Amino acid sequence: MSEWTRTTLDQLVKLRRGHDLPTTSRNPGNVPVIGAAGPSGFHDTAIAKAPGVVVGRAGASMGHATYCAEDFWPLNTSLYVTDFMGNDPRFVYHLLGEIDFSGYNSGAAQPMLNRNYITRIPISLPEPDEQHAIAAVLGALDDKIAVNECIAATADELALTLALDERWEKRIRLGEIAALSRVQQVPQEMSDDLVDHYSLPAFDDRKAPDRCSPLSIKSGKFVIDSPAVLLSKLNPDIPRVWDVAPEGSVPSLASTEFLVLVPGLGVSTHDLWSVVAQRRFLGELASKVTGTSKSHQRVRPAEVMETEVVDPRQFGEVGGQIRSLAQSTLAARRESKTLATLRDTLLPQLMSGRLRVKDAEKIVEDHV
Known part of the structure; x- marks a missing residue:
């Protein structure tokens, strides 16, 4: 530690509040739009040069750090670095990500980070x-x-192309090649120290379950005790289909927002995933949703199982x-x-x- 200097955050970087950009004002383009939680779409204009580091300013993602290797647009829900002051940008990104900003919350109704309040945060540099x-x-x-x-993304795309609807004639009801597993477990009642939690945020983040204490999970979950395909019944127009193989070293639990599909005789989970993840199938599910709010649209399990897919047995x-x-x-x-x-x-x-x-x-x- 003799080579490190005790200083404050204002000697590491200069920060500025991001800029408003409603989705209705965005133009088609490939410029990343970065918000409090990370990437939030694209635009045709950048207002910040790469490399960039963005820190969540508001909401549940307050303090979340994002690194951007290309020119970008930082949203007003974030703070972004305007001057690295001679410090390495990637190091800055990791250091900011390690700081606990919770003690610097200046918000009332929701968490809020004020850049003027955090300049004196002590750091080692x-x-x-x-x-x-x-x-x-x-x-x-x-x-x-x-x-x-x-x-992984390339392999997934190739597999979906091989199973593309237009290539195959025979279609059947999903229920003919898969069954629903409904076995549930209350995590709070488990004696295990750790579980693998398959949740929607984990899928969206990196398609890997969160290994965590079951005590941190507040509601009942589906048990995954064998390879299965998880299909989100929430907002099926957003493709969330997960080919999962539990490791076995710890129990595996899935959010009840997923349907747990167990393949039938002669069908692997990989076959099942390749036909369930097709745009045509997901589009048909999206047409069957119930609920008036976009965030609460779900498809009924019975209707999912009645929807047709390509028969992978061919x-x-x-x-x-x-x-x-x-x-x-x-x-x-x-x-x-x-x-x-x-x-x-x-x-x-x-x-x-x-x-x-x-x-x-x-x-x-x-x-x-």
Whole structure:
């Protein structure tokens, strides 16, 4: 720690409040719009140069940090860095992400971060060379995770193309090749220390379950005790179809916003996923929703099971290709989960100076 300087946040960066940009005012483009929780769509105009770091200013995502490698538009629900003051941007991103901003909430009705109140937050700051080295170690893990996500996304797209409706003639009711599992568990009554929680936010974030204490889960959940396909019944126009294979080391639970689909005889979860994730099928579900509010539109389980899908039992050799692609996806995302856990373990130690970069590099080399 002798190489680190005790200082305050105003010596790390200069922050500015983001700018309003309603969805109705956005034009088609590829400029990322960054809000309190991270990416929030696109626009055709950037007002902040890359590299950029954004911190959630309002709401539940107050204090959430986002790194942007391209020019972007920061929303007014966030604060963004206008001057890194000679500090490494990626190091700044990780350091801001480690700060507990909860004690600096200036809001009344909802959490709110005022940039004038946080300038004196105490921090420890290493020299720029040390910052670069720390950012490089963590970046190696982030880069490998990004590569794995690209592999998984490409494999998923290829599998969906192979199972495309237009390629196959036979269609059947979903209930003919899958059954609903309705077994539930109250997490608060479990004696296990940890569970894997398959939730909608976890799917949207990185398609990996959250490993957490069952005591942190407040309501009953579906039990997943074998490979299954999770299909969101909430807002089915948003494609949330998850091919899951529980690890077995801890119990697995799924949000009751999912339907737990168990494949029938002669059908794998990979086959089932490839036909349920088709746009045509999801579009038909979207036409059957109930509820007047956009955030509460759901499709009835019985109607889901009556909706037609391509019969995967006709795939033949193509089925083998789909299953191989699905295994690639699962392997890539499992490795990413391991790497993310390692990164999250190393992060606070590196950002506090308790772990030397050379020691961290050796650990990372064994995994990347």
